[in-house]
Amino acid sequence: MDTVIRALAVYLILIVVFKIAGRRALLQMTSFDLILLLIISEATQQALLGNDFSVTGAMLTIVTLIVVDISFGILKKKIPAADDLLDGTPVILVENGHFYVEKLTKADISAEDILLAARIDHGITERQKIKYAILESNGHISIIPLNDS
Structure with a gap:
């Protein structure tokens, strides 16, 4: 259960961070942005897995992230305001x-x-x-x- 909570928490934190960073962060990637992305991915991996480096732990993390992503997709389809909140509007x-x-x-x-x-x-x-x-x-x-x- 700890793995599921970690995965959910990291997913939500990353959504908030990239929402605060704004769409400019997605516009184009500089070498600094690439380095930052690599560091974030490593930190995220550590936060997601903690000390559990088992295949089962990794699979549970991956399944949790996919389920959360699909859930947000369904939420955005059913509630237009959620789509605007999560992805923004043009x-x-x-x-x-x-x-x-x-x-x-x-x-x-x-x-x-x-x-x-x-x-x-x-x-x-x-x-x-x-x-x-x-x-x-x-x-x-x-x-x-x-x-x-």
Whole structure:
């Protein structure tokens, strides 16, 4: 039972930590982010297993994490507010070339991040050519170009 409680506690802690870190943490990974992810995974492994390095303990941990993940998926389908709370909702950061500075600040996204996404996705180099830039719940920035027609 200790393994199940550990797995549940670590899962919930990681959800809270990544929620606090924001979608910016999911946007792109730097070498620092990769190192941090490796350290977190090692610390998580230690917290999940404790001194139990048995195959049974590992299997119980894995099954617990999968059951918790599936349960959250079902919860998000049945209760839309839970989906918004856990995954967030898309946020419009740019509209018709106008940056919403307050939303950018809150999301910890820079104008350069948006222009980078615009260049990569559509070859757009000027903000005036962006109809919408939307921060998706998965951390990706979607760019909708302004039609010149």
